[in-house]
Amino acid sequence: MAFSQKRIQKEILTMTTSPPPGTRLVTETMQTTKEFLVEVHGAQGTLFAGEQFKLLFKFGDRYPFESPQVMFVGDHIPEHPHVYSNGHICLSILTDDWSPALSVESVCLSILSMLSSCTEKKRPPDNAFYIRTCSSNPKDTRWWYHDDKV
Amino acid sequence: MEATQVKQHIKLMKEILTCPICKEPYKTAMMIDLCSHNFCSLCIRRYFNIKQECPICGQDVSSSNLAPNRIVDTMMQHHNQLSSLLQISSKSTGENKLLHDEADIMLTTDTAFNPKPANSMQPSVVLNRLTETDSISSKTKQDENDDISLQNTPDFSLGIAEFCTQSQGFSLPLTVDDKDTFSGSCDMFVPYTTSEDFTKTCDSNHEIEESLMLAQPVVLVKDEVSPVVKLSRLPENFASTRANENQGDSDMESVEKTGCPVCGLNVETENINHHIDHCLAREERNSSLRQNTPKRYKRNNPQVTKLAYNMLSLRGLQRKLREIGLPADGDKLELKRRHQEFLIKYQAEQDKLQPRRISILIEELIQEDERRRASEAVTSRQLEYPCSIQNEADRREHLKKHEKQYQMLEDLARKSFPHHQDVNMDNVEDSGEEPLKELTSHDCGEGIVPETQLIHSTLDVEIKLQNLPSLSALSPELYVGPSPSEHSLIDNNPLANGNEKVSQVNQRHSHLEKPCCSNDTVV
DSSP states (O other): OHHHHHHHHHHHHHHHHSOOTTEEEEOTTOOOSSEEEEEEEOOTTSTTTTOEEEEEEEOOTTTTTSOOEEEEESSOOOOBTTBOTTSBBOOGGGTTTOOTTOOHHHHHHHHHHHHHTOOSOOOOTTHHHHHHHOOSSGGGSOOOOOOOOO | OHHHHHHHHHHHHHHHTBOTTTOSBOSSEEEETTTOOEEEHHHHHHHHHHOOBOTTTOOBOOGGGEEEOHHHHHHHHHHHHHHHHHHHHHHSSOHHHHHHHHHHHHHHHHHHHSOSOGGGHHHHHHHHHHHHHHTOOHHHHHHHHHHHHHHHOTTHHHHHHHHHHSSSTTHHHHHHTTSHHHHHTHHHHHHHHTOHHHHHHHHHOHHHHHHHHHTTTHHHHOSSOOHHHHHHHSHHHHHHHHHHHHHOSSSOTTSOEEEOTTTOOEEEGGGHHHHHHHHHHHHHHHHHHTSOSOHHHHTOOTTSOOOOTTTSOHHHHHHHHHHHTOOOOSOHHHHHHHHHHHHHHHHHHHHSSSOOOHHHHHHHHHHHHHHHHHHHHHHHHHHHHHHHHHHHHHHHHHHHHTHHHHHHHHHHHHHHHHHHHHHHHHHHHHSTTHHHHHHHHHHTGGGGHHHHHHHHHHHHHHHHHSOOHHHHHHSHHHHTSOOHHHHHHHHHOGGGGOOHHHHHHHHHHHHHHHHHHHHHHHO
């Protein structure tokens, strides 16, 4: 408990003092250290340039040994082949490939790079089916990572 | 300009000396030998419990691939000294002063950093510098020097006296002899610890003796008995022999003595056998020293090893925990967790240069357990609240969504109500006690279902006959085809019972209940 709290606080500190370019920790609505929002701005020169998204981070007690829950929230969810319309993200480091050496910063950067490398704005092919059947926690989904290009 | 640059470099160094898992300065850095990545001992061992791979490069490794990286630890120390030194200098006037005061600050920061007596610091600093200039391999020599500095201090016995009053502090003299370097130089080591002051404190202060005796469980940790622990068994005798040698026969003349055939010391005759045993054991230690194998791996306590939890019964696990000295209450999962946690802590402790006693670890673990339980109790209590809120929100949303349907049902019930009452009144007129029975049946709920069913079936027919085409058109089955389930629905829904207030209350109640069901179906 204390261990995870300590680390989350450190990450919040680094996110507020020196956030990675294109991201901003939303401190206004932050109530607990167990979950917070991060604003992500689409990088210039990409399909998502000028757009702004909100990422929700939720941390369990076993963080950093266990990955945080990360998903897009709000009205504006990026139209991307790996992002479902309910905000769930198909990204391997959020589940299987998670390592405690990763952090909020690195997750934000990977999502940003995932968005930037997008070549066509479209939803995943199984979007309609998935959002009807999935659980609210994206970590409960058994993801199948097939795209190595991102 | 220079100062800012120095600060930048210090900051960079700090980043480098940060464990990637806990994002804090390394505590007992361990290196994975296959990929050379470093982590805190506790962090990486915790992670290996979950996944056996390097957190940075993903290489498949296990705890046998871990080796302590003492250079990082010493670098950590120096970095801390340097940064605190810089802080002090920034507080004082300028950089020039920094250079002048360097030596003094060095000493003060040293004392601040290490929990050693202030007087003992000078030799350690000097020796550290010596090693640096002599460019002797830093790792073991540094350790040795630290130890020597501890022993060399003239007031160390006073330090011991201080340590004895604290519970933890005493692990220090016990573990000092633990070093490979020291077991070799045992003869050199003995005079330092059993200096005159120490004999005095021993004689005068029996608490020390007791604490020494208490400290004995440390023997469990190591397979070899350390001299200081031996000392604890007969502190006065041992001390007396030292005093004897140092001062000549001053006050022990009355005691009969024999020369030890191994070390040549004069020892009290009644203790000679004991002494020879120790001397021989020491010889063995000396010979074992010449082997190049690291001591740390030999010292492992056979009791504290990984267990195949699935193979063990609850009782077996409880026995294992009791053997270690851990509390054995709770279910198997809890016991498993506790044993794992202890194992991780124990192993991490063994990685340290000066491992603490096992009993201290156990105490820590018990305290942590208690804290965890307390926090869990708090969070579970807290969790109930937001959970209900969430449901409430869901319910509201659901209410909004299906408002029309609810409204319709409500209207239906309301419209049906006057007729119902009319019929009841008719019943009252017809056969006096019938409606009373019906009312009671509604009051106590499911108890008298058949009777009400009967009444309702009659009601339904009457309603059907008594012109309500719109209603029956809206939901004919409610009125026309009275299947038992629907009947029970009508029965349980006391809207039909007539009272306006009751209907409102129950309406709310039904609103609260219905979304739950629908939630289930949605999920």
